[in-house]
Amino acid sequence: MKTKIxxxxxxxxxxxxxxxxxxxxxxxxxxxxxxxxxxxxxxxLYNYKPNNIAISLKNKRTKNIGVVIPDIVHHFFTTVxxxxxxxxxxxxxxxxxxxxxxxxxxxxxxxxMLANGSIDGFIMSLSSETQQKGDYNxxxxxxxxxxxxxxxxxxxxxxxxDKVVIDDELGGYIATKKFIEQGKRKxxxxxxxxxxSVSKARTMGYQKALSESSLGVNDDLVLKMPSMEMDExxxxxxLETQKPDAVLCVNEIFAVYSMRLVQKSGLKIPDxxxxxxxxxxxxxxxxxxxxxxVAQHGEKMGEVSAKMLIxxxxxxxxxxxxxxxxxxxxxxxxxxxxx
Amino acid sequence: MKTKIxxxxxxxxxxxxxxxxxxxxxxxxxxxxxxxxxxxxxxxLYNYKPNNIAISLKNKRTKNIGVVIPDIVHHFFTTVxxxxxxxxxxxxxxxxxxxxxxxxxxxxxxxxMLANGSIDGFIMSLSSETQQKGDYNxxxxxxxxxxxxxxxxxxxxxxxxDKVVIDDELGGYIATKKFIEQGKRKxxxxxxxxxxSVSKARTMGYQKALSESSLGVNDDLVLKMPSMEMDExxxxxxLETQKPDAVLCVNEIFAVYSMRLVQKSGLKIPDxxxxxxxxxxxxxxxxxxxxxxVAQHGEKMGEVSAKMLIxxxxxxxxxxxxxxxxxxxxxxxxxxxxx
DNA sequence: ATCTGCCACGAAAACGGTTTCGTGTTGATA
DNA sequence: TATCAACACGAAACCGTTTTCGTGGCAGAT
Numbered sequence: 001m002k003t004k005i006x007x008x009x010x011x012x013x014x015x016x017x018x019x020x021x022x023x024x025x026x027x028x029x030x031x032x033x034x035x036x037x038x039x040x041x042x043x044x045l046y047n048y049k050p051n052n053i054a055i056s057l058k059n060k061r062t063k064n065i066g067v068v069i070p071d072i073v074h075h076f077f078t079t080v081x082x083x084x085x086x087x088x089x090x091x092x093x094x095x096x097x098x099x100x101x102x103x104x105x106x107x108x109x110x111x112x113m114l115a116n117g118s119i120d121g122f123i124m125s126l127s128s129e130t131q132q133k134g135d136y137n138x139x140x141x142x143x144x145x146x147x148x149x150x151x152x153x154x155x156x157x158x159x160x161x162d163k164v165v166i167d168d169e170l171g172g173y174i175a176t177k178k179f180i181e182q183g184k185r186k187x188x189x190x191x192x193x194x195x196x197s198v199s200k201a202r203t204m205g206y207q208k209a210l211s212e213s214s215l216g217v218n219d220d221l222v223l224k225m226p227s228m229e230m231d232e233x234x235x236x237x238x239l240e241t242q243k244p245d246a247v248l249c250v251n252e253i254f255a256v257y258s259m260r261l262v263q264k265s266g267l268k269i270p271d272x273x274x275x276x277x278x279x280x281x282x283x284x285x286x287x288x289x290x291x292x293x294v295a296q297h298g299e300k301m302g303e304v305s306a307k308m309l310i311x312x313x314x315x316x317x318x319x320x321x322x323x324x325x326x327x328x329x330x331x332x333x334x335x336x337x338x339x
Numbered sequence: 340m341k342t343k344i345x346x347x348x349x350x351x352x353x354x355x356x357x358x359x360x361x362x363x364x365x366x367x368x369x370x371x372x373x374x375x376x377x378x379x380x381x382x383x384l385y386n387y388k389p390n391n392i393a394i395s396l397k398n399k400r401t402k403n404i405g406v407v408i409p410d411i412v413h414h415f416f417t418t419v420x421x422x423x424x425x426x427x428x429x430x431x432x433x434x435x436x437x438x439x440x441x442x443x444x445x446x447x448x449x450x451x452m453l454a455n456g457s458i459d460g461f462i463m464s465l466s467s468e469t470q471q472k473g474d475y476n477x478x479x480x481x482x483x484x485x486x487x488x489x490x491x492x493x494x495x496x497x498x499x500x501d502k503v504v505i506d507d508e509l510g511g512y513i514a515t516k517k518f519i520e521q522g523k524r525k526x527x528x529x530x531x532x533x534x535x536s537v538s539k540a541r542t543m544g545y546q547k548a549l550s551e552s553s554l555g556v557n558d559d560l561v562l563k564m565p566s567m568e569m570d571e572x573x574x575x576x577x578l579e580t581q582k583p584d585a586v587l588c589v590n591e592i593f594a595v596y597s598m599r600l601v602q603k604s605g606l607k608i609p610d611x612x613x614x615x616x617x618x619x620x621x622x623x624x625x626x627x628x629x630x631x632x633v634a635q636h637g638e639k640m641g642e643v644s645a646k647m648l649i650x651x652x653x654x655x656x657x658x659x660x661x662x663x664x665x666x667x668x669x670x671x672x673x674x675x676x677x678x
Numbered sequence: 679a680t681c682t683g684c685c686a687c688g689a690a691a692a693c694g695g696t697t698t699c700g701t702g703t704t705g706a707t708a
Numbered sequence: 709t710a711t712c713a714a715c716a717c718g719a720a721a722c723c724g725t726t727t728t729c730g731t732g733g734c735a736g737a738t
Contacts, residue, residue, distance in 0.1 A: 002483055002484065003484070047480075050455065051455060052455045052456040052457045053395045053401065053456040054396055054456070057390075057392045057393055057396050062392065064435070072417050072421055073414070075412070075621075081436070082412055085411070085436070085437070085438050086438075089438075089449075095436055095437070096403070096436075097420070097424070097434055097435075097436045098424070098433065099421065112388070114433065115388075116343075116390060117390040117392040118403075144341055145341065145343060256625045257625065260625075281621075282414075282620075282622050283621050283625055286622055287625070287626075288599050288602065288626070
């Protein structure tokens with residue numbers, strides 16, 4: 001086992017001082033040509049690489065960014081991470097991923113672990129429990145310490161920081177509008193409770209489109225599922241009593257699941273009933289029929305978040321100005337609606 | 340912005356030495372009751388938290404583990420990460436995720452970035468390019484430096500380290516066996532080229548089961564796709580000329596895609612033709628019909644990998660003994676085969 | 679011969695902790 | 709009263725860098 005070589009080792013071996021070695025490796029003007037060549041050759045030979053930890057301690061920056069998300073087994077978050085990773089890597093940053101698993105406590109613990117020097121900034125999406133509680137003290141603590149934070153997708157107005165969101169209301173709006181334009185008369189929505197900020201916004205967009213049309217809003221056509229657990233009977237009963245000719249689902253799973261239910265009862269998609277979901281994941285792409293969705297462009301979101309964060313980390317001035325970037329969702333048309 | 344407080348700050352404020360503060364906070368016997376209480380109270384009041392970087396530098400351990408995987412937008416890897424995260428977090432470790440995106444160069448760069456002190460060990464799955472090249476020098480370098488490595492799923496025999504794999508051959512075997520028991524006569528397989536170690540193993544299991552049966556192996560019944568890009572015509576042609584009554588697919592996507600193709604041509608699943616895939620992801624669960632799969636237990640794999648790695652990191656002795664854990668795949672029966 | 683200035687390098691502090699070892703004070707003991 | 713152990717604490721080294729500042733030696737100018 002050949003152990004890592006340090007500046008001190010090189011200095012001892014070459015009978016020069018540590019500072020000389022350090023400067024020589026940085027091609028400092030201060031050091032003579034001869035010495036530089038000697039040191040650099042030796043360093044290359046023994047494959048010297050500076051110790052990141054020592055540099056971090058010295059510079060007070062780690063080149064790590066912390067990403068705290070509720071769940072990783074979820075296509076959307078996964079694409080966001082990829083976007084963050086790509087961008088951050090290109091700028092020389094590593095990504096430390098922590099999962100809150102929708103738990104407030106885990107979110108707090110993870111942030112505290114990372115906030116003690118391990119990272120230069122956070123990119124995060126709030127856990128549902130945090131959003132329900134409305135307790136953002138862990139975020140306040142971190143921002144007060146001067147650690148930059150970028151919130152994405154599941155955000156809060158209680159914290160002053162950069163934010164990146166999809167215009168979820170617009171998403172609900174354009175999807176519903178699409179149905180209306182296609183002449184659908186009973187447009188239903190299957191969503192979660194309002195505790196998820198995104199669900200709420202999507203539902204608002206849905207209602208806005210309807211109220212702008214001659215159809216008007218009918219609350220009976222909105223099914224609010226109490227959790228993400230699939231409750232077959234609940235959905236089945238809803239669809240059978242309401243008999244919608246179009247359904248907007250707040251996520252892929254509700255959509256694919258509902259499509260199966262109506263198919264089993266003999267309805268044809270998209271003619272008898274059309275579907276649009278949210279999140280452009282594998283499920284939508286390979287569903288039968290493939291599902292039209294409101295795409296959230298997770299990868300883009302990750303990139304934008306990473307850019308905002310790193311720019312802030314590397315900016316000298318301590319500007320106290322924060323911006324919120326709003327990305328526009330787009331419809332990805334597939335077989336589950338009429339073309 | 341209240342900046343982080345350090346030992347030095349506390350020492351100055353309380354007019355004691357830094358060492359006293361350090362010891363007092365660790366409840367050292369050496370320090371008097373009075374002083375300890377005073378220091379601890381002060382520390383709590385100002386919310387003192389030791390700087391991780393400084394501790395890392397001193398202890399030469401970071402409590403970070405590096406995870407290098409080919410792709411994160413992939414259900415299997417995602418579940419593995421979750422398993423790693425859960426286990427590692429419980430033992431006080433953070434997880435730094437790097438994506439090779441199936442590229443040899445990125446894999447090398449990522450490992451080099453992390454190997455210079457940022458992590459205590461690696462958990463990784465090789466990129467396809469690395470497996471094709473057969474160049475494992477970056478892994479050798481790391482292990483020679485004494486950094487523990489755990490390889491999972493996509494592994495190589497060229498490197499001495501701990502490994503965790505699914506018995507992919509067994510997976511192919513039990514799936515094929517299942518078809519045989521159900522009286523299927525023309526059992527096809529859709530796989531990728533042999534460049535992916537897992538595909539190769541699965542195909543071998545398939546062939547083994549067939550050669551043990553009266554059916555025997557027929558190479559015409561094996562379709563090797565040159566890449567993961569879906570080539571509709573290729574699959575369609577294959578299915579139409581071979582007319583199998585059962586198909587084993589090396590992943591979910593091939594399976595779901597193929598199912599759609601045969602459904603469009605009027606065949607009934609599972610009676611006319613049955614399907615089994617690999618990877619128990621969302622796609623299988625919500626496919627129509629839902630897909631029977633060989634489950635790989637990614638989360639378990641992540642846990643096991645993390646345990647092996649952390650045990651090695653924390654073990655005093657420099658044992659040079661490595662083990663390979665083989666997890667058994669299981670069949671998750673769903674609608675795509677006869678019950 | 680003396681002074682000036684530059685070159686090339688080294689010493690040392692600093693980042694924020696941990697830990698070993700030394701030491702002044704105290705009270706008990708001979 | 710002299711000795712000594714125990715106690716409570718501080719000094720300093722150390723982890724591996726970076727960076728500021730100082731300095732010895734030498735060449736050229738006077």
